[in-house]
Amino acid sequence: MNDSHRKAAEFHDLATHAHFLAAERHGKQDHLSGHEYSRRALEHSNRAHEMAETTRRNERGAAETFDSKVEEESIMSKETHTTAAYHHERAAKSHRAAAQQSSTGAHEASQQHSAEALEHSKKADDASKLAHQESAQLVAAPVLAK
Secondary structure (H helix, E strand, C coil): HHHHHHHHHHHHHHHHHHHHHHHHHHCCCCCCCCCHHEEEEEHHHHHHHHHHHHHHHHHHHHHHCCCCCCCCCCCHHHHHHHHHHHHHHHHHHHHHHHHHHCCCCCCHHHHHHHHHHHHHHHHHHHHHHHHHHHHHHCCCCCCCCC
């Protein structure tokens, strides 16, 4: 189980990095590069989310479910990437904590961290999708203006 948490944390770290790069590029009006980083972030986010769900499903005695409501705000692409990166960082941190707790035999604590990781992973995945959609609109806007 530790290995699954570590892999999920790695995917969240990759998505975090890609979101920060996308936010930076969009902030510099380099929408084409920003969109490419957004695409990469979305791919890593999807993998991280799948891994988080699989890991959580495999945890024994998982009786809790978390509400995955994502706040709906109209925010720009740069801020959306930052939000996604935040949730990816939190998910990675929770996966690492779950792995550590599992390795010491603290299975109840491991399950709690795993549930937190899945909650952040869902929010990160939703934010990644929204950021990628906004990024695509920024790339298309100059083309439509011509």
